[in-house]
Amino acid sequence: xxxxxxxxxxxxxxxxxxxxxxxxxxxxxxxxxxxxxxxxxxxxxxxxxxxxxxxxxxxxxxxxxxxxxxxxxxxxxxxxxxxxxxxxxxxxxxxxxxxxxxxxxxxxxxxxxxxxxxxxxxxxxxxxxxxxxxxxxxxxxxxxxxxxxxxxxxxxxxxxxxxxxxxxxxxxxxxxxxxxxxxxxxxxxxxxxxxxxxxxxxxxxxxxxxxxxxxxxxxxxxxxxxxxxxxxxxxxxxxxxxxxxxxxxxxxxxxxxxxxxxxxxxxxxxxxxxxxxxxxxxxxxxxxxxxxxxxxxxxxxxxxxxxxxxxxxxxxxxxxxxxxxxxxxxxxxxxxxxxxxxxxxxxxxxxxxxxxxxxxxxxxxxxxxxxxxxxxxxxxxxxxxxxxxxxxxxxxx
Numbered sequence: 596x597x598x599x600x601x602x603x604x605x606x607x608x609x610x611x612x613x614x615x616x617x618x619x620x621x622x623x624x625x626x627x628x629x630x631x632x633x634x635x636x637x638x639x640x641x642x643x644x645x646x647x648x649x650x651x652x653x654x655x656x657x658x659x660x661x662x663x664x665x666x667x668x669x670x671x672x673x674x675x676x677x678x679x680x681x682x683x684x685x686x687x688x689x690x691x692x693x694x695x696x697x698x699x700x701x702x703x704x705x706x707x708x709x710x711x712x713x714x715x716x717x718x719x720x721x722x723x724x725x726x727x728x729x730x731x732x733x734x735x736x737x738x739x740x741x742x743x744x745x746x747x748x749x750x751x752x753x754x755x756x757x758x759x760x761x762x763x764x765x766x767x768x769x770x771x772x773x774x775x776x777x778x779x780x781x782x783x784x785x786x787x788x789x790x791x792x793x794x795x796x797x798x799x800x801x802x803x804x805x806x807x808x809x810x811x812x813x814x815x816x817x818x819x820x821x822x823x824x825x826x827x828x829x830x831x832x833x834x835x836x837x838x839x840x841x842x843x844x845x846x847x848x849x850x851x852x853x854x855x856x857x858x859x860x861x862x863x864x865x866x867x868x869x870x871x872x873x874x875x876x877x878x879x880x881x882x883x884x885x886x887x888x889x890x891x892x893x894x895x896x897x898x899x900x901x902x903x904x905x906x907x908x909x910x911x912x913x914x915x916x917x918x919x920x921x922x923x924x925x926x927x928x929x930x931x932x933x934x935x936x937x938x939x940x941x942x943x944x945x946x947x948x949x950x951x952x953x954x955x956x957x958x959x960x961x962x963x964x965x966x967x968x969x970x971x972x973x974x975x976x977x978x979x980x981x982x983x984x985x986x987x988x989x990x991x992x
Contacts (some may be wrong), residue, residue: 611636617712688713693719720743737770749913754778782804783804789810790812793813802900847874926950934957951987
C-alpha cells in the first residue's frame, strides 16, 4: 500500500512508474501536481484500472504564483479518472476553471465521500446530485463561486442527493445565492461557515435534519426554523438551541450589534417566543445601548463592547434584576461604564466577577438611601454574597 506520492520537480515526475503498480489498494494521495509538465503523463498513471483503491486525494500546492499558466490542469485532471469502485475522493487547490467531465456524469456510483477544497478559479460545481451513493459532501474555499442552482443537483435527476447525510460549506467568500432543487430528504447534518455574502432563503425541506450550524454568514440570510424537524440541534452565530415546533428553545445565546434586548425580541418573535428564551443559561451580548430585560435562568452573563453603557443595569427602578441562577459575570470593553448598578446592590449569587477595559469604572454599585456600597450588614439592606473571585483589569493607552 502506497499512501502518499509527491510529484517531483524534474522532468521525470514518476507518474508512469506509479502507474505500473497495478495492485495499489487502500487510499492514495498524490500531491504537488503542479510539477507535472506534460498532461499526458496522467494517462500513464492508469487510475481507471486501479480497482483496489478505496480513496484518492489529488492535490496541488496552495500557494502558486498567480502568473503561472494553469490552463493545462483541466486536461490533466480529465485524464485522472479513477475506477468506478472508488469510495472517497478529495480534490484540493485545483487551478482549472471547470471540473473534469468524469464528475459531470454518474461514473462514480460507489463514491461515498467527496471533498473539494480551495479550487479558487472554478466558477461552478458539477452536478454532484447524480452521485447515487454520496453520503458526505464538503465544499470549501471556492472563491469564484457566486451562485448554486438546480444544476448542482443534476438537471432532470429524479432523486438528487438521495443518500446525502452530511453537507458542509466553508469559506465561500463570494457565494451569494443558493437555489437548489428541493432535495436533501436524508440530510442529517448541515454546516455553513464563513459565507459572508450568502443571503436569501435556505432550502426549506430537511425532514431528517439532526444538526445545523450557521456561522459567519450575511445577516440577510433567512433561516426558516419551520423547515427543521423537532429536536433538531441548532448552532447559529454562537447561539445554541433545540427546535421545538416552530420555535427554538435556546440554552446559549450570543447577541451582536443590537441596541436593546427588547429589539432582539421584536425582530425574532416570528421564530422565537419568550418561552424559548426562558431557558437561556449562557448569554453574551455585544454593542447594546442598555439592558432592559434578562431571563431568570441565566447562569453566565458576558457583556462586551457596549460603548454607551453607563450602568450595567439602569432601568426605571435601577436595581439589578432577579437572577437567582447567575454565577459568572463578565463586563468588558465598556468605556463609559461608571458602575454596575444604578441603585441597590449586586445580586448575591455570582461567584466570579470580571471587569476588563472599563476605564471609567468608579464603584461597583451606587449608594442607595445612604446605604454604603458594601456587602456588610446595614438594617434591612443586609445581603449575603457568594462572590469568591473579583478581577478588575484596566488598560490605559
